[in-house]
């Protein structure tokens with residue numbers, strides 16, 4: 001199998017693409033789209049986002065040390081893209097992307113009503129590895145849209161049509177091809 005070598009760069013795809021809502025101490029709010037986001041730790045629940053200091057949202061993150069990760073869906077892909085190409089310096093993204101702020105339980109930054117999952121986060125550590133600052137944060141509250149809950153209390157995120165970001169494109173998830181541990185599961189004989 002022949003391979004072509006690329007210069008070192010970010011090729012870890014696909015990734016979640018999320019809308020991160022932020023607020024400053026004065027109560028001004030904004031939304032920034034982030035693909036450099038990840039899960040850090042299960043217990044305590046921790047996540048990370050990487051944000052360039054040049055972003056308008058950056059000072060808000062630094063000021064309050066809080067943010068909300070709002071998951072995106074096919075229906076929200078256009079809004080997520082908009083929040084990733086326009087700056088809060090120039091436009092009111094809530095209004096222009098038709099997104100509704102909802103008061104969060106714990107953090108100052110509002111949740112996005114239209115998002116199926118809102119993850120309230122509080123920054124515990126910031127690092128400056130290079131072009132982006134890395135914000136390590138503790139998850140302090142999670143809200144999920146009740147329309148994706150079943151009668152047994154299970155949450156079906158797939159029904160919200162989550163979107164992933166891969167090498168410059170947005171994609172639906174496609175068909176489910178397995179579940180956690182299926183490779184070692186015994187197949188029932190009929």
Ligand SMILES: Cc1cc2nc3c(=O)[nH]c(=O)nc-3n(C[C@H](O)[C@H](O)[C@H](O)COP(=O)(O)O)c2cc1C
Pocket residue numbers: 017030031032033034035036037050051052054055056057058080081083084085086087088089132165
């Ligand atoms: C798909 C996508 C992913 C992005 N990921 C990041 C990211 O991880 N970190 C970052 O700093 N900017 C990222 N951006 C760029 C910012 O979202 C963009 O510069 C935005 O306009 C900043 O908004 P603000 O100036 O209102 O804060 C991304 C943009 C898009 C479209």
